[in-house]
Structures are given as structure tokens and as C-alpha cells.
Amino acid sequence: MPLNYRNSYEPDQAGDLRKIMVEKDRNRTPPKLHTLSVLSGKGGVGKSNISAALSFALADFGKRVVLIDADLGMANLDILCGVRSAKWNISHLIDGARSLPEVLVHFRVSGRAEREGGSVALLPGGAGLKEIADMDENELGHLFASLSGLDETADYVIMDAGAGIHKGALSFAYASEATLLITTPEPTSIRDAYGVIKSLGAAAWGGAGGGAGLMLVVNMVTSSKEAADVAERIRLASMQFLGNAPMYLGYVLKDDTIIRSVRNCRIFYRTAPDSNAGICVRNLAGEILRICEGANIEREELPENSAGMGGFLRRLANSIFAEEKK
Ligand SMILES: Nc1ncnc2c1ncn2[C@@H]1O[C@H](COP(=O)(O)OP(=O)(O)O)[C@@H](O)[C@H]1O
Ligand SMILES: [Mg+2]
Numbered sequence: 001m002p003l004n005y006r007n008s009y010e011p012d013q014a015g016d017l018r019k020i021m022v023e024k025d026r027n028r029t030p031p032k033l034h035t036l037s038v039l040s041g042k043g044g045v046g047k048s049n050i051s052a053a054l055s056f057a058l059a060d061f062g063k064r065v066v067l068i069d070a071d072l073g074m075a076n077l078d079i080l081c082g083v084r085s086a087k088w089n090i091s092h093l094i095d096g097a098r099s100l101p102e103v104l105v106h107f108r109v110s111g112r113a114e115r116e117g118g119s120v121a122l123l124p125g126g127a128g129l130k131e132i133a134d135m136d137e138n139e140l141g142h143l144f145a146s147l148s149g150l151d152e153t154a155d156y157v158i159m160d161a162g163a164g165i166h167k168g169a170l171s172f173a174y175a176s177e178a179t180l181l182i183t184t185p186e187p188t189s190i191r192d193a194y195g196v197i198k199s200l201g202a203a204a205w206g207g208a209g210g211g212a213g214l215m216l217v218v219n220m221v222t223s224s225k226e227a228a229d230v231a232e233r234i235r236l237a238s239m240q241f242l243g244n245a246p247m248y249l250g251y252v253l254k255d256d257t258i259i260r261s262v263r264n265c266r267i268f269y270r271t272a273p274d275s276n277a278g279i280c281v282r283n284l285a286g287e288i289l290r291i292c293e294g295a296n297i298e299r300e301e302l303p304e305n306s307a308g309m310g311g312f313l314r315r316l317a318n319s320i321f322a323e324e325k326k
Contacts, residue, residue, distance in 0.1 A: 041192020059118030075125025
């Protein structure tokens with residue numbers, strides 16, 4: 001029988017929200033669920049694309065993933081994922097009108113994810129919602145009661161938390177086991193990423209419940225070297241001025257596959273899992289599994305620097321050899 005999460009919490013108990021959460025924790029064996037939030041300093045750096053692609057990449061490793069559109073000001077994961085008919089969204093959980101199973105949108109997975117038993121479901125966001133920090137206890141009570149049911153049904157919750165200028169985005173980072181801070185090589189993005197590290201303060205160095213805390217992901221790079229340089233610049237500034245630095249998790253290459261997929265309202269990882277960006281995201285997923293669960297997953301090699309003449313010649317050579325093999 002499907003659980004009705006809505007009934008597990010009554011609005012008149014709102015005053016004792018914390019007590020309920022403590023009670024819930026006491027009555028269960030430690031959950032296996034891992035909480036990851038994805039945020040950035042500046043908008044438009046690839047948070048939503050990486051959150052969605054990472055969800056499908058983790059499903060390829062057999063994980064049951066729930067992707068939450070927690071960018072409460074600029075929710076757009078439903079469009080990005082090609083979900084056209086979502087009747088309900090996070091706002092219906094917040095006002096208590098719907099239960100989590102009614103609101104979740106389940107994606108069909110195939111190939112490796114299907115074989116491995118992985119799954120992905122989206123909790124769509126609503127337009128123009130108030131920030132989590134501005135919600136009243138009733139609203140938070142409804143939301144928390146709905147989400148607490150995920151312990152039994154998911155292995156990973158990935159929250160697309162939005163840009164760090166919103167209070168809400170930082171709240172998600174404080175509460176998560178690990179936070180992916182996305183930046184691009186643009187100086188404005190680097191500066192704003194540093195701003196997020198500074199705003200998070202001590203919380204940047206360790207995640208909730210002894211988790212990994214803040215980790216850097218450099219998106220839209222032309223090579224692994226460029227990404228490592230960007231991460232090193234941020235880490236050095238952070239070390240120098242804040243006395244500590246977030247670890248560097250990995251990178252995603254600039255890839256036209258993403259631009260084309262966004263235009264077609266498709267998640268690039270679903271259409272092109274073996275594109276350069278797809279391999280990068282799978283490597284990120286492997287790193288996350290290593291950090292969160294101690295898994296030992298081999299990194300996939302990428303053709304370095306697919307841009308420019310080098311990339312052109314490599315592709316040319318590949319296609320000539322492919323012709324020869326036929
Ligand atoms: N690795 C990449 N390569 C090429 N374009 C990218 C890449 N990542 C993101 N983009 C582009 O950046 C745009 C913004 O990405 P999005 O995930 O919506 O950012 P955010 O959620 O941070 O605002 C996308 O529409 C896409 O065109
Ligand atoms: Mg976004």
C-alpha cells in the first residue's frame with residue numbers, strides 16, 4: 001500500500017517541528033540516504049544541467065535518485081527534463097494539498113540504469129515560491145514530513161539549490177552531507193563562487209552529519225588542465241583568506257551536446273551518455289560514490305581537449321580508422 005505521507009503530519013502539531021524530527025530519527029535504523037545540494041555563486045553556470053545529468057549517472061550505478069528542484073526562485077528542471085504535464089509541484093507539498101507520491105514524476109530508465117536497478121524521479125519546483133527561510137512552521141512542517149519518507153525509497157537526493165545570493169541556497173548547503181559548488185572559468189563566476197565559500201563560513205569545511213561538505217566542480221572548460229587551474233585559484237584564495245579550502249571534485253567539458261539538448265528540452269545525459277560531458281558527469285558520479293560510500297569506481301578516460309585543431313584532427317583520425325575497420 002502506498003504510504004500517505006501527508007497524514008503522517010497534522011498542521012496543529014506545527015509548533016513542535018523539531019521534536020517530531022528528533023522522534024523520527026530515534027525510531028529508525030540509520031538511513032542510507034545521501035543528501036547532495038548543487039549551488040553556485042552566479043546563475044547560468046550549469047547547476048540544473050549537472051544536477052539532472054548527475055541523477056541519471058547515479059542511476060546508471062544502480063542508485064535510486066530523487067532530484068528536487070529547490071531553486072525556489074527560478075525553478076526550471078521540469079522544462080529542462082522535458083516534463084510537460086506535471087500537475088503538482090513542491091508548492092503543493094508546502095501547502096499540504098498533495099502527498100509526495102502524488103507529486104513525484106518518475107522517469108523511464110533504460111539500458112545500464114534499468115539493468116542495475118537505478119531510478120530517477122523529479123520533484124518539480126513551483127514558480128515564484130518563497131524562500132525556505134521565509135516559510136512559516138506550518139509550511140515547513142508539511143514539506144519536512146513529506147520529504148522524510150524518502151529515507152525508505154531513495155539512495156540519493158540531489159537538490160538543485162540555486163544561486164548562492166539566495167538565503168535558501170545556503171540553507172540547503174548547511175543541511176546537506178555534500179555540496180557541489182559549480183563554477184565556470186569566467187572571472188565573474190570564480191569571484192562569486194569564492195563569495196559563496198565565504199558566506200558559508202565554517203560550514204564549508206564539513207557537511208552535515210560528518211559528510212564531505214563543499215566540493216568544487218568546474219563546468220564549461222576546454223580541458224582538464226583549465227579546470228584544475230580554476231579550482232586551484234579558488235582553493236588558494238580560500239586558503240589564504242579563510243584558512244581552509246574546499247576539495248576539487250572534478251569538471252565538465254564544454255560540449256555542444258548540452259546546448260542542443262537544452263533547446264530540445266532533453267537531458268543531455270539521457271540522449272548522449274557517452275558524449276564528452278556525459279563521461280565527465282559519470283566520472284563525477286563515480287567520485288561521489290567513492291566519497292559517500294567508499295565505492296571504487298574506475299575513472300573513464302576522455303579525449304583531452306576536444307576543442308580546436310587538436311580535437312578536429314583526433315576526430316578526423318578516429319573516423320578514418322573507423323572507416324578502415326568496416
Ligand atoms: N558543459 C557545458 N557545455 C556547454 N554549454 C553548457 C554546459 N553547461 C551548461 N551549458 C549551457 O549553460 C546554460 C545554463 O545552464 P543551466 O544548467 O540552466 O545553469 P544554472 O542552473 O546554473 O542557471 C545551458 O542552457 C547550456 O546552454
Ligand atoms: Mg538552474
